[in-house]
Amino acid sequence: MQRYKLSYDVKGEIYYSPDNAKELLQGKYYLGDVLEILRHLTPEYRGKVQLIYMDPPFLTGQEFKFRQPIGIKGWSGDREHSISHIAYTDKVDKDILLNMMTEVLTLAYELLTDEGCLYLHIDYRLSAYMRIILDDIFGIDNFLNEIIWHYRTGGRAKRHFSRKHDNILFYRKSKGYYFNIEAVGIPRGTDKKNNMKQGKDANGRVFWSIKSGGREYRYYEDDKVYPSDVWDDIPHLHQQNPERTGYDTQKPERLLERIVLSSSRPGDIVADxxxxSGTTLNVAQRLGRRWLGIDSSIFSLHTCRKRLLNNERSNKIGFFYNENIPALSIKQGNHNEITICDFEEDIELIDHWSIGYVKNGVYNSIKHSMRTSSNPNLDIEFQLNEKAIENFSADNLCIHTVDIYGKQRFYIAKTSP
Ligand SMILES: C[S@@+](CC[C@H](N)C(=O)[O-])C[C@H]1O[C@@H](n2cnc3c(N)ncnc32)[C@H](O)[C@@H]1O
Structure with missing residues (x-):
């Protein structure tokens, strides 16, 4: 019989790339207040981050929710079997927010490499203040664009013109910044162009032409068109979009793809x-970038974890945490089967669980099961192969559970006296 300790206090998680052999680190997620974490991390990451995107709270005065389906019924689409949590509130005093953002942006500047760039996603409520603060920190010459992300969703105003855009302020760290517009070009396409004539050149390339001032202007169908600073081709995620995680304020992956592809290379560090909900982290992971994520909401951590584990490029995660609290007993059989004796959590209320081992203060998950719309069931037994079992010793086996209320628990092996 062994005693297991229970721990709630998670500090963050690390994710590895699919290349297990080299254990290439893919990314780190830290749970906690952005300033506390940044102050702690700046010495480690100073001058190493290629791209920083951030989409902070922007004085909306609202509460934002996370919708959590419950058990098999909830994940099978029955909306009555779900609960809404408050993911975070955006009801901060303006001066407090501006002070916090000034410090966050100052530390962000320090994290960037000389080739690095920052994208700050805000709206009309903060844009004027942020422009002044950023000009101060980055230098007015390093301002590159105010990108207008225009969308059509949301209500229609009658007392003023409807507000249908967000602002993304784009700054470089220095003149030697990296930017690859080629990576985000889209072929002009075969659509008919009004007032233009279609033709073919000697090499068989199709173009559309127009004459003006005695000159002919040709636009080839296979030439790329590059985005301007008005992005009106990326809609908000609609209700049924499979990309949706249930986390309010989630941004579309296409938006982040444009930013990540144009301002970083594979292997670079991208930070959010x-x-x-982990949009940037998921895109970075998919595009082979390393990443760093911070958020103070436990529902952000849960959403990011599931999203990243479903990403075909990640297969391994670890958590760093503080150990403490009561015990759970387990029995280990002769054939490597492990039975948890006094596990009192209701399995219908568990959304995700994993089994793993603790090494150097990090919990490494080996096998996990999570509910998703395509797989609402939770496995309650795992087959572990010999290689996985080799990682376990008497004192390091660990189980991690996440329930629908946002509580996560670790049950950690502790040999009883
Ligand atoms: C607008 S949302 C980000 C949405 C994200 N871009 C996406 O696509 O899902 C803002 C996030 O900031 C987090 N947040 C607010 N204040 C924070 C703080 N002081 N420290 C860390 N995170 C914070 C909230 O928990 C929330 O998840």
Whole structure:
């Protein structure tokens, strides 16, 4: 019989790339207040981050929710079997927010490499203040664009013109910044162009032409068109979009793809200091970038974890945490089967669980099961192969559970006296 300790206090998680052999680190997620974490991390990451995107709270005065389906019924689509949690509130006093953002942006500047760039996603409520603060920190010459992300969703105003855009302020760290517009070009396409004539050149390339001032202007169908600073081709995620995680304020992956592809290379570090549902982290992971994520909401951590584990490029995670609290007993059989004796959590209320081992203060998960719309069931037994079992010793086996209320628990092996 062994005693197991229970721990709630998670500090963050690390994710590895699919290349197990080299254990290449893919990314780190830190749970906690952005300033506390940044102050702690700046010495480690100073001058190493290529791209920082952030989408902080922007004085909306609202509460934002996370919708959590419950058990098999909830994940099978029955909306009555779900609960809404408050993921985070955006009801901060303006001066407090501006002070916090000034410090966050100052530390962000320090994290960037000389080739690095920052994208700050805000709206009309903060844009004027942020422009002044950023000009101060980055230098007015390093301002590159105010990108207008225009969308059509949301209500229609009658007392003023409807507000249908967000602002993304784009700054470089220095003149030697990296930017690859080629990576985000889209072929002009075969659509008919009004007032233009279609033709073919000697090499068989199709173009559309127009004459003006005695000159002919040709636009080839296979030439790329590059985005301007008005992005009106990326809609908000609609209700049924499979990308949706249930976390309010989630941004579309296409938006982040444009940013990540144009401003970083594979292997570079991409950071999102207000990670939310993990859009940036998931895109970075998929595009082979390393990443750093921070958020203070436990529902952000849960959403990011599931999203990243479903990403075909990640297969291994670890958590760093503080150990403490009561015990759970387990029995280990002769054939490597492990029975948990006094596990009192209701399995219908568990959304995700994993089994793993603790090494150097990090919990490494080996096998996990999570509910998703395509797989609402939770496995309650795992087959572990010999290689996985080799990682376990008497004192390091660990189980991690996440329930629908946002509580996560670790049950950690402790040999009883
Ligand atoms: C607008 S959301 C980010 C959404 C994200 N871009 C996405 O696509 O899902 C802002 C996030 O900032 C987090 N946040 C707010 N204040 C914070 C703080 N002081 N420290 C860390 N995170 C914070 C919230 O928990 C929330 O997840």
């Amino acid at each position: 200091l207000f990670a939310g």
